[in-house]
Amino acid sequence: MAKASWLYIVASVPYRDRTPSDPAFDAIMASAAFGQLTSVVLTGAGLAYLDPSIEPPEGCTDLRKHLRALPLYDVDTLYVTDAPSGKTPLADDLSIELISHQAFKTFMAEATHTVVFP
Amino acid sequence: MTVSILVKDHPDRTTRAIEFAEVALAKGFAISQVFFYQAGVQHASLPVADRWEALSAQYGMSLVLCSASADRYSEEGNAAFNIGGLGTLVEAGIENEKVITFG
Numbered sequence: 001m002a003k004a005s006w007l008y009i010v011a012s013v014p015y016r017d018r019t020p021s022d023p024a025f026d027a028i029m030a031s032a033a034f035g036q037l038t039s040v041v042l043t044g045a046g047l048a049y050l051d052p053s054i055e056p057p058e059g060c061t062d063l064r065k066h067l068r069a070l071p072l073y074d075v076d077t078l079y080v081t082d083a084p085s086g087k088t089p090l091a092d093d094l095s096i097e098l099i100s101h102q103a104f105k106t107f108m109a110e111a112t113h114t115v116v117f118p
Numbered sequence: 119m120t121v122s123i124l125v126k127d128h129p130d131r132t133t134r135a136i137e138f139a140e141v142a143l144a145k146g147f148a149i150s151q152v153f154f155y156q157a158g159v160q161h162a163s164l165p166v167a168d169r170w171e172a173l174s175a176q177y178g179m180s181l182v183l184c185s186a187s188a189d190r191y192s193e194e195g196n197a198a199f200n201i202g203g204l205g206t207l208v209e210a211g212i213e214n215e216k217v218i219t220f221g
Binding site: 001002003004006017019021023026027030031034036112113114115116117 | 124126155156186187190203204205207208209211212215216217219
């Protein structure tokens with residue numbers, strides 16, 4: 001299958017919609033499952049995805065499990081615009097990389113498609 | 119240029135999606151698919167649906183409602199608006215040069 005590069009920018013808090021699944025992570029996992037080059041940037045309120053203390057509301061999938069599953073989809077790095085303040089729920093094989101504003105702009109310029117979850 | 123469109127929010131907050139599509143198609147751009155995600159699926163049941171259907175009939179682009187989002191917002195689809203999975207969006211991203219997002 002041909003490949004495109006998808007950049008997902010997640011800037012909203014986890015569980016915002018209180019839906020059983022997470023729209024941002026559903027899209028991320030769909031493109032990765034189709035073998036697409038998939039990059040994820042957590043920024044602003046989206047950095048809360050890395051807070052291990054946030055429990056899923058009743059009926060919602062635990063997004064910490066989704067995060068830990070990302071390496072299975074060949075997403076090995078999560079990019080963040082601010083360093084997380086404490087321990088994260090990530091697996092050892094998923095690293096966090098702090099990117100500069102300039103690097104963020106470069107990511108957007110180089111991606112075939114950019115999808116923002118504000 | 120060939121593009122597909124992703125619409126992620128309620129029609130009141132994404133009116134530019136249909137406006138963009140109408141102008142782009144009139145100017146000769148090819149839009150293969152419009153994928154409606156999250157609250158965007160409500161485009162299928164509000165007055166703007168007629169404009170999407172007219173564009174689809176005239177230019178042959180497909181209109182796809184995300185199946186999970188359609189469930190959440192009780193949209194059933196119709197002859198013009200088909201139900202599909204996120205894989206449909208990914209395929210459109212592979213086949214087109216750009217996916218343009220509204221919402």
